[in-house]
Amino acid sequence: MYETGVAKVSEVVLAYSGGxxxxxxIPLLKERYGFDRIVTVLVDVGQPRSDIERGNIRAKQLADDxxxxxxxxxxxxxxxxxxxxxxxxxxxxxxxxxxARPLIAKKAVEIARQKGIKSLAHGCTGRGNDQLRFEAIFxxxxxxxxxxxxxxxxxxxxxxxxxxxxxxxVPVTRDKPWSIDENxxxxxxxxxxxxxxxxxxxxxxxxxxxxxxxSKSAQIVEIGFAQGVPVSLDGVPMGxxxxxxxxxxxxxxxxxxxxxxxxxxxxxLKARENYEHPAATILLAAHKDLEHLVLSRAELRFxxxxxxxxxxxxxxxxxxxxLYSDLNAFLDQSQKRVNGSVKMKLYCGCATAVGRxxxxxxxxxxxxxxxxxxLSQKDSEGFAKYHGFQARLLxxxxxxxx
Numbered sequence: 001m002y003e004t005g006v007a008k009v010s011e012v013v014l015a016y017s018g019g020x021x022x023x024x025x026i027p028l029l030k031e032r033y034g035f036d037r038i039v040t041v042l043v044d045v046g047q048p049r050s051d052i053e054r055g056n057i058r059a060k061q062l063a064d065d066x067x068x069x070x071x072x073x074x075x076x077x078x079x080x081x082x083x084x085x086x087x088x089x090x091x092x093x094x095x096x097x098x099x100a101r102p103l104i105a106k107k108a109v110e111i112a113r114q115k116g117i118k119s120l121a122h123g124c125t126g127r128g129n130d131q132l133r134f135e136a137i138f139x140x141x142x143x144x145x146x147x148x149x150x151x152x153x154x155x156x157x158x159x160x161x162x163x164x165x166x167x168x169x170v171p172v173t174r175d176k177p178w179s180i181d182e183n184x185x186x187x188x189x190x191x192x193x194x195x196x197x198x199x200x201x202x203x204x205x206x207x208x209x210x211x212x213x214x215s216k217s218a219q220i221v222e223i224g225f226a227q228g229v230p231v232s233l234d235g236v237p238m239g240x241x242x243x244x245x246x247x248x249x250x251x252x253x254x255x256x257x258x259x260x261x262x263x264x265x266x267x268x269l270k271a272r273e274n275y276e277h278p279a280a281t282i283l284l285a286a287h288k289d290l291e292h293l294v295l296s297r298a299e300l301r302f303x304x305x306x307x308x309x310x311x312x313x314x315x316x317x318x319x320x321x322x323l324y325s326d327l328n329a330f331l332d333q334s335q336k337r338v339n340g341s342v343k344m345k346l347y348c349g350c351a352t353a354v355g356r357x358x359x360x361x362x363x364x365x366x367x368x369x370x371x372x373x374x375l376s377q378k379d380s381e382g383f384a385k386y387h388g389f390q391a392r393l394l395x396x397x398x399x400x401x402x
Contacts (some may be wrong), residue, residue, distance in 0.1 A: 005069050009036045009037060010036050010037070011035065011038075011115070011117045012033075012117065012120070012121050013040075014026065014038055014063070014108075014121045014123070015108040015120075015123070016050055016123075017181070018042060018056075018058055019055075019170065020159055020163060020170045021125075021179075021389065022122075023033065023163065023168050023170055024123070024163055025148050026038050026040070026059075027166050028148045028358070030217075031148060033148070037064040038063045038066075039065040039066070039067070039111065039115060040059040040067070041063065041066075041107055042068050043107045044071060044072055045071055045183040045184060046184025046185070046245075047182040047183055048182060052068065054171075056170065058169070061178075062168065063350075066109055071107060073239075074239035076244065077240065078185065078239050078365050079100070079103055079141070080240065081228075083095060083185075084228065084229065084230065085335050086306070086327070086331055087287065087291075087311075088311050088314060089309065089316070090315040091349055093263060093273065094186055094259075094280040094281070095164065095185075095314050095315060096181075096187070096275065097186065098127035098133065098314055098315045099185065100183045102136070102137055102319045105136075106137055107136065108122075108138075109141055112141070115334065118142070119143055119145075120145055120146070121145075121147070122138070123147075125150055127265075127267065128267075128271075128286065129265050129266050131147055132266055133316070136319075137164065137317075139216060140335060141389075149242060156214070156402075157177075160177070178190070178191050178205060184248075185277065185278035186275050187275065187277070188273065188275050189206075189274045189275070189276075190272070190274065192274055194272060194274060195272055197262055197272045208248060208257070208276040208278060209256065210252060211244065212255030213255070214254075215255055215346075215348045215349070217347075218346065219250065219254060219345070219346035220343055220344070220345055220354070221233065221234060221255075221343050222234050223283065223286045225287065225339060225340060227332075228331075228334075230286075230287075231243075233246060235347065244283070247283065249278075250278070251281065251346055255377070256282025256349055256351045257277040257279070257281035257282070257344050259275040259276075260272075260273075261273055263364045266316050281351050282351045285344065286353060289291065289353035289356055290342050291303070293358050293361045293362070293363055294337045294340070294358050294360045295337070295338070296364060309323070310327045320339070338360075339358055340356065340358025340359075340361070342355070342356045343355035
């Protein structure tokens with residue numbers, strides 16, 4: 001609220017995507033909640049230019065004030081790069097939507113603070129994870145939090161009819177009610193018949209990837225890493241945004257990065273989800289392969305636990321939790337030696353590491369080679385005598401537990 005002479009004008013900042021849910025929220029916030037002014041904030045995290053342009057047009061038609069924030073560089077630097085270091089994956093999901101929500105929420109909060117507005121809104125339903133990810137950030141402020149989709153218990157078909165009745169043009173129909181979310185890291189598709197886990201997804205839902213069996217010949221790409229972060233593609237130094245965008249195009253041509261899964265949401269519900277993420281698939285596979293070349297066995301074993309904990313916190317949107325910072329500190333330290341490059345073969349939907357090298361490799365070819373004379377094979381005999389000793393001792397004592 002703020003003073004305008006005599007009357008108080010009620011305002012709310014809406015985290016806006018330009019899609020069905022958030023577009024419907026604008027008139028609802030006036031009709032059902034009584035707000036005088038709606039301020040929309042659209043955050044560019046690498047979604048298609050056409051989506052941003054359409055979102056801007058709708059917001060200018062429907063909202064009273066509109067902001068567009070280009071956060072692509074920040075998204076890659078502060079969210080995706082830590083994800084790569086953590087081999088970020090939740091049950092096989094590369095966390096694209098999950099890792100973007102806190103940043104979008106933070107940008108909405110920034111605008112609210114700049115404008116002195118004390119109400120924040122989002123367009124998330126009460127069945128999914130995004131409400132939690134937004135509100136983990138929103139509720140750390142002194143602002144009122146509003147969630148029209150959840151609070152009014154709205155169904156998607158009702159929203160489609162409401163949008164039509166209010167002259168809101170959205171690319172969603174009863175026949176194709178897909179809910180699509182895109183950023184530079186991934187594209188998610190859900191809703192409609194896809195909610196049936198037995199229903200085979202039609203090819204029309206995919207926008208980034210060609211059908212995997214359309215790949216005519218394999219392609220090799222080489223990813224360069226410095227301290228766990230991708231810094232070059234095929235020997236050409238490249239910023240993170242450009243590198244990910246290029247890999248999305250290259251990988252998509254080979255059908256790389258499709259996921260069809262049943263996912264355990266934070267609330268306990270299982271949901272069928274479809275994702276596209278060519279660059280994520282390639283980069284995560286390359287990074288993990290390089291780690292196995294440079295990290296010790298003990299580091300790798302311990303890091304699996306760190307990666308899993310980090311991924312679960314990112315999935316839940318708990319990026320402000322102290323443990324999240326602690327985990328990032330370990331990851332940063334562990335990645336100091338993750339330098340080098342990995343050759344990835346892309347073909348028929350697969351991304352396979354076929355070569356790797358690093359100045360920090362713990363691999364010693366002169367020692368491991370069958371033709372090596374560096375180490376005497378006889379030296380391992382003493383170790384072999386004690387390997388499995390406890391199991392043999394139990395057997396000698398006649399234990400029936402083996």
